């Protein structure tokens with residue numbers, strides 16, 4: 001039997017991001033195809049390289065309250081279901097699509113449990129154990145018991161075909177699953193969107209180890225896994241710089257700050273996190289300059305510390321702006337779930353005893369979070385007019401330039417309408433993909 005456990009708040013938020021983004025990702029692509037003259041069938045593929053068992057024993061908050069656990073599904077099932085929703089959506093929009101999923105799990109027991117979960121979820125007649133992906137028929141789900149990092153070429157020869165869009169989830173437990181050369185091959189492909197789970201909590205610890213001499217082979221391997229993820233051992237310098245004894249490599253601005261008074265250990269931890277994440281972002285952006293990369297940190301459910309970062313990569317500007325909103329909402333969900341769980345933990349009965357007075361849902365609503373302010377029409381409008389004043393462009397051109405901002409798609413549309421009212425731009429009807437915009 002595989003090791004099953006309840007779903008943590010951070011995993012639930014990760015699943016929410018996956019599910020929401022798969023919906024908008026597919027919706028954007030189908031939306032762009034509605035008026036396409038080429039009526040060929042389009043192919044959508046979900047590849048889950050690190051599937052786990054596909055299920056969790058209920059939510060963490062249920063287990064804390066000793067409530068009976070209802071199965072909640074993990075990423076492989078979330079992916080398959082999202083593609084099934086896409087098929088219905090495409091049918092309504094008059095676009096012909098086929099979908100396939102590829103689910104990979106290295107651990108034999110978890111793999112067997114994954115098959116059980118897929119059967120329970122009603123997918124038994126769609127499963128095929130194969131790496132011969134080209135022979136899959138529409139709707140089929142390939143299941144593979146293998147090390148995903150050894151089969152990138154088989155995966156890519158399938159997902160890089162014409163008229164094909166792929167979404168890859170790279171969600172291993174640690175850095176051994178995301179060597180740079182494996183990640184590189186996938187993220188640089190056009191029409192490939194990727195979500196990478198970067199297990200941050202492990203990194204500072206391994207950074208500490210990396211500074212020690214004569215490590216035992218298994219510890220040395222754990223350090224080397226991070227060097228493989230970064231594609232070099234430069235990351236160790238960050239650990240060295242910010243190890244409290246040795247500030248020799250600190251950047252000037254950091255030194256200046258540190259000279260005023262010694263940094264506290266929390267400040268050093270924050271600085272380290274910032275520098276490590278910046279370094280990984282640099283690794284990904286150096287692979288392909290046309291890639292837009294978004295990221296979000298998720299915290300432990302019960303500690304004020306980051307457990308992992310999700311990095312999402314796309315070549316589609318529309319997708320990039322949609323991600324801004326998905327990730328913004330994910331942080332609100334994280335706030336709510338952590339609040340609930342912490343309150344539930346404080347009022348829970350001792351393990352094994354029934355909960356006589358469980359808190360009601362309305363008692364678990366957190367105080368309104370301080371909402372981060374969103375940019376106004378004027379602010380976004382100013383960014384757009386500074387870029388395009390005097391030019392005639394399409395919406396696609398505008399979004400491409402805005403992909404690296406943190407604006408939402410809906411905010412950009414509103415700002416464009418606002419500019420039209422201000423007589424700073426002319427366009428007909430709604431601001432759509434190929435609408436022409438004339439900026440004064």
Ligand SMILES: C[S@@+](CC[C@H](N)C(=O)[O-])C[C@H]1O[C@@H](n2cnc3c(N)ncnc32)[C@H](O)[C@@H]1O
Nearest residue numbers: 050051052074075105106107147148171172173
């Ligand atoms: C964090 S879990 C995945 C959770 C899952 N994505 C979800 O959200 O429900 C990571 C899984 O990857 C598997 N794994 C680790 N390294 C792997 C590899 N190189 N190839 C395939 N699977 C691997 C582990 O056995 C584990 O089940």
